[in-house]
Structures are given as structure tokens and as C-alpha cells.
Amino acid sequence: MIDYIFLTGIIGSLVLVLGAAWPENMTSSPTKSIKNWLFAIGALLMLSYATFGYMTGGAIFYIFLQAFIVIASVLMMLKIDDRIDTAVVSIFGIGFIIWSLMLFEGYSTIIFIIGLSGIGLGYAFDMGTLRRGVALTFGSALIALFSYIGANWIFFWLNVFFALFSGYYMLKTLIKSSKPARLGERNSK
DSSP states (O other): OOOHHHHHHHHHHHHHHHHHHSOOOOOSSGGGOHHHHHHHHHHHHHHHHHHHHHHTTOOTHHHHHHHHHHHHHHHHHHTOOHHHHHHHHHHHHHHHHHHHHHHTOOTHHHHHHHHHHHHHHHHHSOTTOHHHHHHHHHHHHHHHHHHHHTTOHHHHHHHHHHHHHHHHHHHHHHHHHHSOOOTTOOOOO
16 A cells, blocks of 8 residues: 555656656746646645655655745746846755754755755746756756665655756757747847
8 A cells, every 4th residue: 555655755756747847838927837837736745745754754854845946936936037036045045055064964965955956946947048947957966866865766766857857958948049040030039
């Protein structure tokens, strides 16, 4: 029989991976984007999973990750200017680094916090931008590394697939932005 904690983690992971795999279509508002809604719903499910895991002896850092991502989801949905997003996410990230060093759970925690900050920035940055793809890809890769070190396999596989899909869209955005505009087309930059 599958327990509710594992089931919550699997469902949350699938929603987030589906969000990472979903094409990034430009919409008039972030709240009209299926990809953004999948990210937000997945983050809430994974916050539940992390909380359940912590209550049964798991690491508290996954609760921080998911709470941070929920905050970034709110910033994403409200379409806050990227400069403000960067400041908010950076302040939280620096605070987490300082706090984790005070707890001294090990230097691998710094990998986690940097990855956390990257994912948070990726959520909060504007849709369809290269910076969003880079932040999501490298943030997820670092969280996967931290999860591998901590042997948390749901977070490991979630972030491996999230990094792969985010990396795909990052490369797609990079290729699209590096192509010169054809005669008669305007460059939308």
C-alpha cells in the first residue's frame, strides 16, 4: 500500500515536471499561463509533501525550498518587475545561507540554497526569457545534486527531470533569440 506522504510527493512531482515540460506560451498575464499554474499547484503539493516528510523525521530544508517556491509563485503570478523579484529572492537566499551556516548542516546546504535561489528567480522572472530558463535549469540541477547527497529520491528525480525540461526550453529560447530576423520581420526585443 502506498502511503499518503509518498503519494503526495509523486503527484506534486508529476505536476511540476508537467509544468516544466509544458511549452512556454506568451500570454497577456501570467495567470493565464497553464505552465505557471502547473508550477504554482505543484509547489503547493510539494510543500505539503515536504511538511509531511519533516513531521516524520525528514529534513526541514525541503520545507524552506517549497515555501520559497510558493513565494516565488506569488511573485510570478502578480507579474512583479524582475528587478524587485531579484531583490526579494536574493534577500531570502542570503538569509537562508546565513541561517544554514549557523545551523551548519554541512557545506552541501549551500548548494541547496544557491539552487533554491535559482529556482525562485526562475519562477519569478518573466515568461519566455533566457534568464528564466537559465535560473530554472541550474537551480534544479543544484537541488538534484543536494537531493542525491541527502538520498531524497523524490526530490532528486523531480529536479533531474525539471532541469532537463527547463534546459530544453532554455536552449530553445537561446536558439530563437540568436536567429537574425528575416527581412520584413521586426525584432521583438
